[in-house]
Amino acid sequence: MEEVKNRFVTIKNHINGAPNESDFEIRSETIYTESKQVVVKNMYVSVDPYQLNRMKSHSSSQAAINFSAAITLGQVIDAYGVGRVVASGRPDFTKDELVVGLLTWGEYTIVEEGRLLNKLDPMGLPLTHHVGPLGFSGLTAYGGFFQVCKPNKGEKVFVSAASGSVGSLVGQYAKIFGCHVVGCAGTQDKVNLLKEKLGFDEAFNYKDETDLKSTLKRYFPEGIDIYFDNVGGEMLEAAVANMNTFGRVAVCGVISEYTGGGRSAAPDMLTVVYNRVTIQGFLAADYLKCYGDFISTTAEHLRTGKMQALCDISHGVESVPSAFIGLFRGDNIGKKIVQLEMNE
Amino acid sequence: MEEVKNRFVTIKNHINGAPNESDFEIRSETIYTESKQVVVKNMYVSVDPYQLNRMKSHSSSQAAINFSAAITLGQVIDAYGVGRVVASGRPDFTKDELVVGLLTWGEYTIVEEGRLLNKLDPMGLPLTHHVGPLGFSGLTAYGGFFQVCKPNKGEKVFVSAASGSVGSLVGQYAKIFGCHVVGCAGTQDKVNLLKEKLGFDEAFNYKDETDLKSTLKRYFPEGIDIYFDNVGGEMLEAAVANMNTFGRVAVCGVISEYTGGGRSAAPDMLTVVYNRVTIQGFLAADYLKCYGDFISTTAEHLRTGKMQALCDISHGVESVPSAFIGLFRGDNIGKKIVQLEMNE
Numbered sequence: 001m002e003e004v005k006n007r008f009v010t011i012k013n014h015i016n017g018a019p020n021e022s023d024f025e026i027r028s029e030t031i032y033t034e035s036k037q038v039v040v041k042n043m044y045v046s047v048d049p050y051q052l053n054r055m056k057s058h059s060s061s062q063a064a065i066n067f068s069a070a071i072t073l074g075q076v077i078d079a080y081g082v083g084r085v086v087a088s089g090r091p092d093f094t095k096d097e098l099v100v101g102l103l104t105w106g107e108y109t110i111v112e113e114g115r116l117l118n119k120l121d122p123m124g125l126p127l128t129h130h131v132g133p134l135g136f137s138g139l140t141a142y143g144g145f146f147q148v149c150k151p152n153k154g155e156k157v158f159v160s161a162a163s164g165s166v167g168s169l170v171g172q173y174a175k176i177f178g179c180h181v182v183g184c185a186g187t188q189d190k191v192n193l194l195k196e197k198l199g200f201d202e203a204f205n206y207k208d209e210t211d212l213k214s215t216l217k218r219y220f221p222e223g224i225d226i227y228f229d230n231v232g233g234e235m236l237e238a239a240v241a242n243m244n245t246f247g248r249v250a251v252c253g254v255i256s257e258y259t260g261g262g263r264s265a266a267p268d269m270l271t272v273v274y275n276r277v278t279i280q281g282f283l284a285a286d287y288l289k290c291y292g293d294f295i296s297t298t299a300e301h302l303r304t305g306k307m308q309a310l311c312d313i314s315h316g317v318e319s320v321p322s323a324f325i326g327l328f329r330g331d332n333i334g335k336k337i338v339q340l341e342m343n344e
Numbered sequence: 345m346e347e348v349k350n351r352f353v354t355i356k357n358h359i360n361g362a363p364n365e366s367d368f369e370i371r372s373e374t375i376y377t378e379s380k381q382v383v384v385k386n387m388y389v390s391v392d393p394y395q396l397n398r399m400k401s402h403s404s405s406q407a408a409i410n411f412s413a414a415i416t417l418g419q420v421i422d423a424y425g426v427g428r429v430v431a432s433g434r435p436d437f438t439k440d441e442l443v444v445g446l447l448t449w450g451e452y453t454i455v456e457e458g459r460l461l462n463k464l465d466p467m468g469l470p471l472t473h474h475v476g477p478l479g480f481s482g483l484t485a486y487g488g489f490f491q492v493c494k495p496n497k498g499e500k501v502f503v504s505a506a507s508g509s510v511g512s513l514v515g516q517y518a519k520i521f522g523c524h525v526v527g528c529a530g531t532q533d534k535v536n537l538l539k540e541k542l543g544f545d546e547a548f549n550y551k552d553e554t555d556l557k558s559t560l561k562r563y564f565p566e567g568i569d570i571y572f573d574n575v576g577g578e579m580l581e582a583a584v585a586n587m588n589t590f591g592r593v594a595v596c597g598v599i600s601e602y603t604g605g606g607r608s609a610a611p612d613m614l615t616v617v618y619n620r621v622t623i624q625g626f627l628a629a630d631y632l633k634c635y636g637d638f639i640s641t642t643a644e645h646l647r648t649g650k651m652q653a654l655c656d657i658s659h660g661v662e663s664v665p666s667a668f669i670g671l672f673r674g675d676n677i678g679k680k681i682v683q684l685e686m687n688e
Contacts, residue, residue, distance in 0.1 A: 254614050266608035270601065272625035278625075
């Protein structure tokens with residue numbers, strides 16, 4: 001039996017609007033591990049907007065609760081990440097091995113059997129790449145773009161939250177595939193980054209625009225074939241109004257609505273009918289069947305420099321709450337990751 | 345050259361809200377036909393809600409105009425129907441033949457080359473069946489249910505405007521296919537008809553309900569797998585809130601919004617994401633590839649009594665405006681047809 005002193009982030013209360021520092025606390029605990037458990041020292045963990053849905057008391061969506069159980073006050077919070085095994089009671093993991101899987105917003109994760117954990121071969125790439133473009137954000141972008149959007153070469157693609165963890169990858173997949181790609185983001189720096197570093201054909205700052213329908217009409221004079229939606233709300237309405245016949249909208253996230261501040265989208269259903277638009281929600285977990293393709297394709301693109309990984313890293317367990325809160329203010333550029341092991 | 349005295353319905357002005365008698369007039373004209381034209385005496389013509397979208401001045405949806413050109417004031421209005429050839433300048437049609445295709449809200453149709461017109465074999469079924477369940481309403485129901493909804497046996501299906509021209513057929517296809525089917529309509533008589541004549545498992549009057557989300561939860565304790573949407577608005581929101589994972593919503597029409605009175609649907613996109621719901625607009629014209637299957641299957645069901653054709657017939661060209669206006673008040677039960685040739 002191993003004794004582990006752990007510090008972790010938890011919520012003090014359920015959160016129904018935008019999250020604040022006061023909603024979180026750092027707790028300390030001593031864990032006495034049992035046989036058949038694997039103890040992982042967390043190195044890099046993912047910080048994602050969807051986690052807010054698990055922190056709500058009465059989720060606006062019953063579905064959210066059904067899919068992903070609500071977080072219990074005071075308990076550890078799951079997060080995807082990369083770590084190193086420090087003790088293992090299982091034959092399939094040994095001490096000092098690198099692993100990737102469902103870790104926690106804490107210094108250590110006690111991994112019970114059945115919990116997602118795999119050995120990690122870094123393939124010569126930085127460990128943060130395995131949390132971002134080769135992690136669940138990557139699979140979300142890959143599955144969402146190729147399986148849900150079903151692109152054809154030359155099609156016109158619009159990506160919202162395009163400098164975010166998923167959007168930045170979708171835009172790059174779409175460019176490599178041969179689509180015309182326009183992204184939007186919330187600062188001029190992000191817009192520049194999309195055009196200069198990620199190769200988007202066009203990008204704009206949605207905060208500078210007063211009439212999003214006209215804005216999209218300007219950027220897509222021939223209409224939008226594919227809209228990869230990370231935000232919902234008014235942008236979804238504006239995109240639907242500009243969709244071409246047989247256009248596809250992949251709904252990946254609804255960040256404008258997570259904090260309860262934004263207006264729900266009321267897309268024009270007459271356009272949906274006449275233009276035969278498909279609006280489809282999806283989760284990365286449904287595309288695990290293309291996991292092998294996803295990893296090999298993406299690792300190759302990263303290695304050859306065809307794709308760029310945007311990672312935005314904070315340091316230490318204490319930084320998790322502010323990293324998370326910042327997501328809803330658009331503070332992050334690319335994948336938000338917290339590095340937990342400082343001597344790495 | 346043939347001289348035809350024709351009376352037809354037209355609009356005096358564009359219509360942006362609910363239609364009124366004063367928006368329409370009956371005009372008389374004398375047509376001198378040319379060679380290569382076919383003159384059809386209209387017998388039964390279809391009256392459909394979507395035609396209102398063509399009567400708007402500034403369509404709420406640019407898409408509607410793109411797909412289906414706006415109606416010109418004072419001109420004849422196209423409508424699907426059955427008629428008899430009274431003169432033909434084309435070798436492929438002969439006098440006295442029955443035909444089906446794109447006719448008009450008038451006594452005669454002058455058919456130019458390229459306009460949809462086919463010889464009609466009634467297959468021993470009433471001519472009205474060829475306007476309704478074997479016409480475009482039927483193809484809409486068949487294509488929408490089988491191709492868009494992609495049903496599996498045993499799935500739970502919800503149909504709105506279930507006693508309407510399309511809904512009444514969708515519900516019957518779904519029952520025959522082996523689904524559990526619940527419909528809604530706007531009067532108790534219609535509700536009784538759905539359950540007693542059309543074999544729906546359950547039906548309810550939406551006007552008796554105050555909270556549609558709860559109503560659907562009551563009728564679908566295990567959730568909805570397929571929602572065939574004819575109405576949009578609040579019902580679409582309520583259905584989306586009750587969709588099962590991988591549920592499909594086929595958006596066929598948005599009658600609650602055509603007249604500008606209803607509120608646009610703002611379906612909960614968080615449910616769309618977490619439950620991986622697909623919302624897809626469609627038009628019957630996209631499913632012409634399954635026309636042969638559709639006709640043979642449906643004719644067989646009608647002949648054997650497995651399916652019932654609900655037809656609601658008015659008489660004479662003068663009755664077209666009130667028949668059309670009545671669609672938006674829910675006056676019709678089943679397919680609204682105007683019979684134009686009284687001595688048939």
